[in-house]
Amino acid sequence: MARITPLSGFPEWLPDGRVVEQHVLDVLRRTFELHGFAGIETRAVEPLDQLLRKGETSKEVYVLHRLQAEDEEDATAPRSEKQLGLHFDLTVPFARYVLENAGRLAFPFKRYQIQKVWRGERPQDGRFREFTQADIDVVGAGELPYHYEVELPLVMAEALGALRDVGVPAVRVLVNNRKVAEGFYRGLGIEDVEGVLRQIDKLDKIGAEQVAALLVSEQGATAQQAGACLDLAAISGSDATVVSRVRALADEHGAGTELLDEGLGELAALIEAAAARAPGVVVADLKIARGLDYYTGSVYETVLVGHEDLGSICSGGRYDTLASDGKNTYPGVGLSVGVSRLVSRLLSAGLLAATRGVPTSVLVAVSDEESRATSDAVAAALRARGIPADVAPTAAKFGKQIKFADRRGIPFVWFPGEEHQVKDIRTGDQVAADPAVWAPPAEDLHPRVVPAV
Amino acid sequence: MARITPLSGFPEWLPDGRVVEQHVLDVLRRTFELHGFAGIETRAVEPLDQLLRKGETSKEVYVLHRLQAEDEEDATAPRSEKQLGLHFDLTVPFARYVLENAGRLAFPFKRYQIQKVWRGERPQDGRFREFTQADIDVVGAGELPYHYEVELPLVMAEALGALRDVGVPAVRVLVNNRKVAEGFYRGLGIEDVEGVLRQIDKLDKIGAEQVAALLVSEQGATAQQAGACLDLAAISGSDATVVSRVRALADEHGAGTELLDEGLGELAALIEAAAARAPGVVVADLKIARGLDYYTGSVYETVLVGHEDLGSICSGGRYDTLASDGKNTYPGVGLSVGVSRLVSRLLSAGLLAATRGVPTSVLVAVSDEESRATSDAVAAALRARGIPADVAPTAAKFGKQIKFADRRGIPFVWFPGEEHQVKDIRTGDQVAADPAVWAPPAEDLHPRVVPAV
Numbered sequence: 045m046a047r048i049t050p051l052s053g054f055p056e057w058l059p060d061g062r063v064v065e066q067h068v069l070d071v072l073r074r075t076f077e078l079h080g081f082a083g084i085e086t087r088a089v090e091p092l093d094q095l096l097r098k099g100e101t102s103k104e105v106y107v108l109h110r111l112q113a114e115d116e117e118d119a120t121a122p123r124s125e126k127q128l129g130l131h132f133d134l135t136v137p138f139a140r141y142v143l144e145n146a147g148r149l150a151f152p153f154k155r156y157q158i159q160k161v162w163r164g165e166r167p168q169d170g171r172f173r174e175f176t177q178a179d180i181d182v183v184g185a186g187e188l189p190y191h192y193e194v195e196l197p198l199v200m201a202e203a204l205g206a207l208r209d210v211g212v213p214a215v216r217v218l219v220n221n222r223k224v225a226e227g228f229y230r231g232l233g234i235e236d237v238e239g240v241l242r243q244i245d246k247l248d249k250i251g252a253e254q255v256a257a258l259l260v261s262e263q264g265a266t267a268q269q270a271g272a273c274l275d276l277a278a279i280s281g282s283d284a285t286v287v288s289r290v291r292a293l294a295d296e297h298g299a300g301t302e303l304l305d306e307g308l309g310e311l312a313a314l315i316e317a318a319a320a321r322a323p324g325v326v327v328a329d330l331k332i333a334r335g336l337d338y339y340t341g342s343v344y345e346t347v348l349v350g351h352e353d354l355g356s357i358c359s360g361g362r363y364d365t366l367a368s369d370g371k372n373t374y375p376g377v378g379l380s381v382g383v384s385r386l387v388s389r390l391l392s393a394g395l396l397a398a399t400r401g402v403p404t405s406v407l408v409a410v411s412d413e414e415s416r417a418t419s420d421a422v423a424a425a426l427r428a429r430g431i432p433a434d435v436a437p438t439a440a441k442f443g444k445q446i447k448f449a450d451r452r453g454i455p456f457v458w459f460p461g462e463e464h465q466v467k468d469i470r471t472g473d474q475v476a477a478d479p480a481v482w483a484p485p486a487e488d489l490h491p492r493v494v495p496a497v
Numbered sequence: 498m499a500r501i502t503p504l505s506g507f508p509e510w511l512p513d514g515r516v517v518e519q520h521v522l523d524v525l526r527r528t529f530e531l532h533g534f535a536g537i538e539t540r541a542v543e544p545l546d547q548l549l550r551k552g553e554t555s556k557e558v559y560v561l562h563r564l565q566a567e568d569e570e571d572a573t574a575p576r577s578e579k580q581l582g583l584h585f586d587l588t589v590p591f592a593r594y595v596l597e598n599a600g601r602l603a604f605p606f607k608r609y610q611i612q613k614v615w616r617g618e619r620p621q622d623g624r625f626r627e628f629t630q631a632d633i634d635v636v637g638a639g640e641l642p643y644h645y646e647v648e649l650p651l652v653m654a655e656a657l658g659a660l661r662d663v664g665v666p667a668v669r670v671l672v673n674n675r676k677v678a679e680g681f682y683r684g685l686g687i688e689d690v691e692g693v694l695r696q697i698d699k700l701d702k703i704g705a706e707q708v709a710a711l712l713v714s715e716q717g718a719t720a721q722q723a724g725a726c727l728d729l730a731a732i733s734g735s736d737a738t739v740v741s742r743v744r745a746l747a748d749e750h751g752a753g754t755e756l757l758d759e760g761l762g763e764l765a766a767l768i769e770a771a772a773a774r775a776p777g778v779v780v781a782d783l784k785i786a787r788g789l790d791y792y793t794g795s796v797y798e799t800v801l802v803g804h805e806d807l808g809s810i811c812s813g814g815r816y817d818t819l820a821s822d823g824k825n826t827y828p829g830v831g832l833s834v835g836v837s838r839l840v841s842r843l844l845s846a847g848l849l850a851a852t853r854g855v856p857t858s859v860l861v862a863v864s865d866e867e868s869r870a871t872s873d874a875v876a877a878a879l880r881a882r883g884i885p886a887d888v889a890p891t892a893a894k895f896g897k898q899i900k901f902a903d904r905r906g907i908p909f910v911w912f913p914g915e916e917h918q919v920k921d922i923r924t925g926d927q928v929a930a931d932p933a934v935w936a937p938p939a940e941d942l943h944p945r946v947v948p949a950v
Binding site: 050051054055056057058059062063065066077078079080081082083084085086087088089091092104105106107108109110111112129130141144145148149150152154155160162164174184189191192317320321401402403404413416417420424427430431432433434437438448451452490 | 503504507508509510511512515516518519530531532533534535536537538539540541542544545557558559560561562563564565582583594597598601602603605607608613615617627637642644645648770773774854855856857866869870873877880883884885886887890891901904905943
């Protein structure tokens, strides 16, 4: 168990857990960069009025006060416009960054951003008050071609797929499209699209029968309209038949609209590209409603196969207006990996482990304190060739120095002398070696993350 | 100018500035890992009573309130023990982490930690409200050998020295030792050691004459004692004569003590090792007083040569009690790089620059939207061999697509076709190429940081 949480909702890892998290972050970063996303960071704070602009009080923002200001001022005074809060996601600060730097960025602008975010919610399994997100977004100036809605979930599928070999389960990216749902509902004669989406979002919790009842009692749908909405939500699949089934359903109810056609065209393009580039990963799932109230095109959720109870570990979608300064509008599409949620499950379920919690590959022993400089020189020679090396803390008996290495999972102990020797403490094999030449096997050079056996 | 600071004290970088910062962070991390430091992260918040334990109100802690709690509760109610603040350094959270996990860590425990910290101070040049620190510390259980006080500043000197080739100026690590100052003062018959250190700390600001006057008027020193303190503070150098000069001064004033001898022995060991391992970098400077009130042995400050006005970019020292839980005491020694302060100066002084702000090495052109999949396949083939590639956003005229690459500093544009071609847009050279084989020159593969010409 690498996890320790003495302050509920603020996860921290022991060094071996951090090796796992760092590996996840390194793989995500590498994949994002291979696809041309530029890395940026934004400050942790935004003006409170910006954070609350969309009425997102459900996110439970942490507001900041300077301790001394608190003593000085009346703490009950009305919030000033300059009051700052910690960001609860990386989308709001990115939108602000885009507006602030629009003249200095080249559009379409592809960026990744890996940072902590904070939400003062009640902590639960996989739901933290402080957690790391890894986001990719593409934002255009004025316009943004649809093909990015195909590309971005595939980049995420590739990034998460690159973690398969260390023991991360397969992912399934579930996709839907606002235009399909809205086009279909409008075709049925339903006006309150958001209201219907809110009810459909309850399907997993309360079941189809109850949702149908709510659609009638709350949204004023007819029984037939409610049935059609549920039939739409029941459609899912990873090939083109999804599109034909939706079309057949729309024909049956006379619910065809231009918007539906546009949405189905987009969904078909996404399914087709995904089937070619990441077979079996992307699944159209027409019951996905979360986020469809603010996304305007594609919407994505991602589950870890076998860990669906964890909820989505990577969500996002298309915004026609990610940002706007009155003069220009910046449409965007992006996804966000919940890194802490993912890593927390990987560790608590014991799906993988680090081979060791320290970077050190070689511990150089010290015969006596007078010859510490000799041991330092050996370590320096190894480091100069990229081999992480540490020197024993004291000139204790060699048995104790070997135990020091063993406790940390350091595979090799080096004994300086007229003839240098290096011992693999796992096998006991000890050989003569030259600090200017010898190297550990590649798999022992750095800590690795390996699947649980 | 890569710097933009619309919220004073909260620096953000444009993508090319972030390339520089990321390079600095990568080099620090690599050096720390080569020396066997394990990476950890701690949560951003600590209980307020922990943050204020040392009476550090001068650090201007940011206190957190949940927005909804604010509405619910009486904001003027006395602070509860659970009230949280943002950490103002990485030492306080590390000490807490050590105590919390003492049973699960192996001591001496070497860790590095690279995170943001927050201080609600008035922003100035090089002084921010949010900034990144990169810390290394070694902490022992009960005891910690002196040689770590030699090792750690040399690790930092190596890490910062590894940045020389991208244009970071040389650093000078200034060292002093609490035992030398205290041993000498006590030998002179001075009791108020902290008081004298506070006055000595003003030397650079108000000069020797005024400090001497203050030592007499405030600390009750005799003129002779004050003169001796100033003579000690005037000693500096990077070889063993520093030690003999201090000893001669002590003899002259009959100020020899066991503590002074111990301190001089330590200082001599540090100077000697530094002269061998990092010639010219470490300088003993007996006027360094900052931090000597809480450090108990060595103390370090680091200036960027030619940018001494910036102040220290890497400070630290030895604590006999980094942490204590009543039963056990954990001595430690560590240093902290002010990454934001360093990067801010590197960028604002134009000392270096990124070769480009995007990771992309190759832009794959698109002839028409129908053949986008062909361009995607070329990009995928390049990425599979570790070459960062992007695909043009639209099938615009090739001239426009080349301009797209040029604006971002992307060196190569790929034209798919029956015979693929790739153009170096800097030289105009265009050659036939195979996506499964061709690679850019190593220096064009990733953005690099290069010294300003």
